[in-house]
Amino acid sequence: MPIAQAKRKLEGRDPAIIRMDHEKYEVISARIMDALENMVDTLEPTGIDEAFFDLTASTTGDYAKARERVASIKKAIFDDEYLTSSVGLGRSKAVAKLGSDMSKPNGLTVVLPEETAKFLAPIPASKLYGVGPKTSASLTEMGISTVAELTMAEPAELERRFGRKFGGYLLAVATGMDDGKVTKGLEPTQFSRIVTLKQDTRDPKEILDQLSGGIDYVHEKLAASSRSFKTITAIGVLIDLSTRTKSRSLETPLDDPTTLRGSILSLFEELGKSTGKDFRRVGIRVSGLSATGTQGSLNEFLRLAR
């Protein structure tokens, strides 16, 4: 069972990533995302102007068909919104991503499955999806700079340095065998706002004052999406840019701004004490979001039931 499924994944999927060359304009982006949803099998937005999508089923894994489909998608976006897009088509998310990077602006790069190894070999490992500055530095220490070199690394050493999961991912992604599926986009799970203080401080009153607009913003986001939060977090960024947080979970989700202000004030009192240093930037985050409507009627029900 795992084998059959893995094989299907390995041979069958053509995720592609699309990137619009003109950013901004959330509204336009949302409109395009909506349109895209009807043109692909699965759409996974990964940012305001990017999304992975899968065409495996509707093209029966045929890359020629997939290329035509992508071309028509690019044309639709251009016709509707006068925006160009850059797309990579390949056998894994990471390959598709690299292809789209390479194709911009307004391009389409197709990496056939049998070309994958040759395509990946000379690329710097630092360009791989999921490999950032920290991982790059570690790889450099190991004498690894290209993807080809990464494929030849000792699996045991990768696992030792990066852990079983991420080490395994690195090896997989280097061979184009990363098998992360394209999944449907999810609802947001948190909202946050961070501001830079006029002067470094740990004084809760001063922080609340300067963060006030941020609290309003978060509350507006909650209201706009009819959501309540279960957890509220005070975020403090120190001068060295390290982050300290203090969070509190409620028994019942709330969305009321007064609670928000009161909680954030006491959280910053605690955070300032435990940290013992001034903050350069401060923020608020709400998470554990749930639909306010549903929760409200549940509360109503419980109240009436009594």
Place this chain on the structure above:
DNA sequence: ACAAGCGACGC
């Protein structure tokens, strides 16, 4: 299973 805290990555 959930809560809390931290860090890395990507956009």
Place this chain on the structure above:
DNA sequence: CCAGCTTCGCTTGT
């Protein structure tokens, strides 16, 4: 390029 925002994973503790 940076700042700000989001998501995810790891770790520890209950």
